[in-house]
Amino acid sequence: MSWKGLSKAVARLPTRLAQRTGYASETVDQEFLELESQFKRLEGMARKFTEDAKKFKDSLSAMLAHQARFAEMLVQVYRPIAALPNQTPPPGMPRTSIDALEDEVMEEDYRAASGAVSPSKMKPDYPESQAAAEAFAEAMVAAREQLLPDLQVIERQMVAPTNEYIMLINNVKRLLDKRARKLVDYDRHRDSYQKLKNKPDKNLSDEKRLSSLESSLDQATREFNNVDNILKQELPTFIGLRVAFIDPCFQTLYWYELKVVETLHHCFADLCNKHFDMSVTAAQGFDAKYEEMMGMLQELTLAKKGYRRSEYAAGDENADGAEEGEEQQQQQYAASASESRRSEDALPAYEASALPSKATYSATPTALAAFRTPGGSGSSTSQIQPPPSTTPRTTYVIALYDFDGAEEGDLKFKKDDKIEVLERTPDANDWWSGRVKGVTGQFPGYVDRFG
Amino acid sequence: MSWHGLKKAVNRATTSVMQSAGAVDKTIDREFEEEEKRLKSLENKTDNLHREAKGYLDAVRGMSLAQQRISETINAFYEEGSPLGYAGSQYKLAVTKLDEEARAELDTNYRIAVLDPLGRLAGVFPDFNEARKIRAKKLLDYDRVRSNVRKIVERPSDDPNRLPRAEQELAGSKEIYMHYNTLLTTEIPKLVSMRVPYLDPCFQALVKTQLKFNESAHTKLDAIRTAFPNDGKQLEGQVEDVLSQMRELSICASH
Numbered sequence: 037m038s039w040k041g042l043s044k045a046v047a048r049l050p051t052r053l054a055q056r057t058g059y060a061s062e063t064v065d066q067e068f069l070e071l072e073s074q075f076k077r078l079e080g081m082a083r084k085f086t087e088d089a090k091k092f093k094d095s096l097s098a099m100l101a102h103q104a105r106f107a108e109m110l111v112q113v114y115r116p117i118a119a120l121p122n123q124t125p126p127p128g129m130p131r132t133s134i135d136a137l138e139d140e141v142m143e144e145d146y147r148a149a150s151g152a153v154s155p156s157k158m159k160p161d162y163p164e165s166q167a168a169a170e171a172f173a174e175a176m177v178a179a180r181e182q183l184l185p186d187l188q189v190i191e192r193q194m195v196a197p198t199n200e201y202i203m204l205i206n207n208v209k210r211l212l213d214k215r216a217r218k219l220v221d222y223d224r225h226r227d228s229y230q231k232l233k234n235k236p237d238k239n240l241s242d243e244k245r246l247s248s249l250e251s252s253l254d255q256a257t258r259e260f261n262n263v264d265n266i267l268k269q270e271l272p273t274f275i276g277l278r279v280a281f282i283d284p285c286f287q288t289l290y291w292y293e294l295k296v297v298e299t300l301h302h303c304f305a306d307l308c309n310k311h312f313d314m315s316v317t318a319a320q321g322f323d324a325k326y327e328e329m330m331g332m333l334q335e336l337t338l339a340k341k342g343y344r345r346s347e348y349a350a351g352d353e354n355a356d357g358a359e360e361g362e363e364q365q366q367q368q369y370a371a372s373a374s375e376s377r378r379s380e381d382a383l384p385a386y387e388a389s390a391l392p393s394k395a396t397y398s399a400t401p402t403a404l405a406a407f408r409t410p411g412g413s414g415s416s417t418s419q420i421q422p423p424p425s426t427t428p429r430t431t432y433v434i435a436l437y438d439f440d441g442a443e444e445g446d447l448k449f450k451k452d453d454k455i456e457v458l459e460r461t462p463d464a465n466d467w468w469s470g471r472v473k474g475v476t477g478q479f480p481g482y483v484d485r486f487g
Numbered sequence: 488m489s490w491h492g493l494k495k496a497v498n499r500a501t502t503s504v505m506q507s508a509g510a511v512d513k514t515i516d517r518e519f520e521e522e523e524k525r526l527k528s529l530e531n532k533t534d535n536l537h538r539e540a541k542g543y544l545d546a547v548r549g550m551s552l553a554q555q556r557i558s559e560t561i562n563a564f565y566e567e568g569s570p571l572g573y574a575g576s577q578y579k580l581a582v583t584k585l586d587e588e589a590r591a592e593l594d595t596n597y598r599i600a601v602l603d604p605l606g607r608l609a610g611v612f613p614d615f616n617e618a619r620k621i622r623a624k625k626l627l628d629y630d631r632v633r634s635n636v637r638k639i640v641e642r643p644s645d646d647p648n649r650l651p652r653a654e655q656e657l658a659g660s661k662e663i664y665m666h667y668n669t670l671l672t673t674e675i676p677k678l679v680s681m682r683v684p685y686l687d688p689c690f691q692a693l694v695k696t697q698l699k700f701n702e703s704a705h706t707k708l709d710a711i712r713t714a715f716p717n718d719g720k721q722l723e724g725q726v727e728d729v730l731s732q733m734r735e736l737s738i739c740a741s742h
Contacts, residue, residue: 307698319600
């Protein structure tokens with residue numbers, strides 16, 4: 037703030053305070069107040085519109101981009117897996133010695149070795165699915181390219197103008213502030229002039245001051261009237277122009293949105309008619325396959341462990357640290373290994389051996405026993421045992437993705453949040469009740485993973 | 488870290504240092520490396536797929552919401568008698584309906600048929616990686632015990648029991664290692680080959696859901712076409728004209 041600005045602000049301060057406390061009189065102009073409140077409303081709407089217009093355009097372009105990238109990725113997944121150079125691994129992946137090997141070399145190795153791969157490892161080819169995926173990718177890329185110019189029109193004819201509009205509104209707002217300041221000046225000078233004028237016995241210096249106050253008052257009045265007149269004249273025009281402003285924006289939005297959905301509609305319709313059986317809906321088609329898909333997952337022995345654990349030992353993982361959890365898993369592996377091979381006699385052999393690794397292997401049967409009967413633990417297992425539970429165990433699930441809740445009473449959480457399950461149904465497609473960060477609510481059971 | 492864990496970790500660290508120094512032979516398993524490579528490749532792609540699918544849904548939600556809010560604001564801008572007031576209210580009806588549908592159908596279908604299965608598939612990889620890590624550890628154990636046996640064979644010890652004991656240990660650690668190795672070399676191809684049949688229903692559901700959504704949006708927006716005066720061709724420059732009219736006002740000059 038300039039020196040002049042500062043001194044003005046200081047001069048106005050007492051009057052403002054006095055006005056606020058109702059001590060000094062404040063000029064109230066009903067007509068102007070009406071105008072100002074209209075303007076404020078307009079400003080609110082314009083800001084909301086600007087924000088949403090930008091969000092709309094951004095979401096639309098994000099939608100097209102995600103569509104295209106999804107399709108592209110799907111094609112990559114559908115193609116025989118090792119035939120492609122790898123993507124750079126996402127950051128934060130644990131680097132193992134295997135990771136450190138150069139991808140290129142691995143590819144070469146694979147191609148060289150693939151001739152000798154046993155028949156069980158030959159991947160079945162899915163030409164039809166792959167063709168559909170490729171058509172999908174092509175269509176999505178084409179649609180995106182086709183619609184990008186339209187997005188630019190939306191940007192140019194709706195988003196950019198609203199920003200411009202906001203700038204103009206800010207200018208008007210500054211003028212309104214100026215008027216308010218000038219009004220304070222006017223009130224202040226008028227008050228001091230009135231006070232002196234009404235003083236019953238004025239001496240000479242009072243008379244002199246009175247005339248100087250009068251001229252200040254005149255000036256303040258002029259300044260205030262200037263601003264006030266401009267605003268009163270032009271503000272209605274400005275407010276009136278809002279309709280003329282919003283009309284083209286609205287029409288741009290409508291026509292280009294129509295164009296976008298029309299393009300996408302035809303693009304998807306074309307794709308579906310060529311590649312899919314359209315006599316079944318999305319949900320029907322998926323439901324018919326659901327059992328089969330879940331069956332495939334169940335077939336994976338390695339993954340089943342995760343599912344099985346959720347049913348009887350979901351609480352364990354919470355109780356102990358990551359390191360111990362790992363130990364425990366190893367023991368589960370070892371246990372399942374010994375069970376499946378039915379070679380119990382192999383285990384005592386390790387116990388008999390006097391080598392350093394003895395402790396590890398000999399711990400297996402003991403730990404397993406303790407694992408099954410909490411409470412009974414030998415000294416060798418005490419370190420790796422999860423604390424035997426005496427209280428009912430709490431089950432936690434990890435959210436697979438964000439959920440904002442659709443209704444009142446829905447639990448809100450982010451991806452990877454740990455949700456305490458309070459009540460669950462056997463059907464994962466049902467709503468469960470749970471607690472996260474102290475808030476209790478309902479959530480769909482299919483958005484989580486046990487662990 | 489527990490005492491065993493520490494002991495094992497130290498042993499393994501020693502072995503891997505000695506392997507890189509060439510003091511202990513390292514098992515190279517080409518076949519397994521290929522499988523591992525494929526697993527990693529598939530994992531990356533599945534994660535990306537999951538991320539993009541999620542991004543799509545978020546974008547559609549965002550768009551639908553923004554559009555609905557815009558329609559509200561537009562209606563607030565108009566007053567009775569505005570030429571496009573009718574179009575504004577029609578548009579609002581259409582997009583509100585669309586938003587409801589998007590919530591009820593697109594959102595639900597997409598979550599059940601696309602995001603959830605993709606999430607489940609992506610959730611399999613940590614289990615595989617866990618097994619992979621264990622296999623790598625067991626392999627180190629195996630390599631160490633094997634080189635230990637070789638040393639005893641090369642320089643026979645005074646203790647006659649030492650060799651059989653070491654050999655027994657070797658057999659044990661080999662068995663454990665082989666168990667994980669076999670598990671992984673049979674499971675990874677299984678996972679790799681199920682990817683297409685597993686994902687195909689998701690893919691179809693995704694495309695059909697998107698078709699439905701866009702079709703419905705198209706129909707709804709097309710139905711109110713007559714409420715708009717022109718076909719959008721003469722819009723170019725209109726908003727600029729209005730803005731310059733505003734700029735001419737002295738209240739809009741920057742103060």
